[in-house]
Amino acid sequence: MPLPFLTADRAFEDAxxxxxxxxxxxxxxxxxxPGPYRVGAAALLLLLASYVLFASVIIAAAGDTSAASVCGGxxxxxxxxxxxxxxxxxxxxxxxxxxxxFLKTQTVPWNNVVTARTVQQPVRWLGLPRTVQGQAxxxxxxxxxxxxxxxxxxxxxxxxxxxxxxxxxxxxxxxxSEEYRSQx
Numbered sequence: 001m002p003l004p005f006l007t008a009d010r011a012f013e014d015a016x017x018x019x020x021x022x023x024x025x026x027x028x029x030x031x032x033x034p035g036p037y038r039v040g041a042a043a044l045l046l047l048l049a050s051y052v053l054f055a056s057v058i059i060a061a062a063g064d065t066s067a068a069s070v071c072g073g074x075x076x077x078x079x080x081x082x083x084x085x086x087x088x089x090x091x092x093x094x095x096x097x098x099x100x101x102f103l104k105t106q107t108v109p110w111n112n113v114v115t116a117r118t119v120q121q122p123v124r125w126l127g128l129p130r131t132v133q134g135q136a137x138x139x140x141x142x143x144x145x146x147x148x149x150x151x152x153x154x155x156x157x158x159x160x161x162x163x164x165x166x167x168x169x170x171x172x173x174x175x176x177s178e179e180y181r182s183q184x
Contacts, residue, residue, distance in 0.1 A: 032169035035158035
């Protein structure tokens with residue numbers, strides 16, 4: 001079974017001669033692998049969902065179908081949360097840049113992007129309220145009078161403890177931005 005998210009880093013490593021190593025640039029893709037903290041949290045959620053599904057089978061075997069269906073519904077919500085957690089991140093294509101958060105997705109066409117740049121600033125550690133000094137990839141938008149949006153940080157679930165992966169991901173998003181802003 002092909003796992004396209006595992007080929008993202010390999011494609012960048014194999015294609016040293018080009019900054020945008022993908023043939024089909026109209027397809028949305030994340031130019032980095034999900035980090036170990038994000039994958040670990042999703043795995044724990046899926047493990048919890050398996051226990052809840054097993055509990056719903058036991059409840060259904062005991063004869064209480066309404067409680068079993070509620071338990072099954074909770075398991076489906078946990079599975080949906082795990083899948084959304086894995087989907088979170090910054091995605092690029094020839095059409096624009098897409099920032100996927102847990103509850104919200106924003107798509108910005110390349111002609112509305114002023115710049116995407118890496119800056120040194122306090123960033124949230126694993127999305128928690130605690131901030132530490134780190135790097136962030138900032139998107140400046142034209143359609144919102146220069147509003148800055150943080151796309152990636154060096155201390156989020158994808159890049160904590162993986163500085164080279166953050167550098168590679170932020171560089172590739174910057175290259176996508178430069179190439180497609182110049183074409184529009």
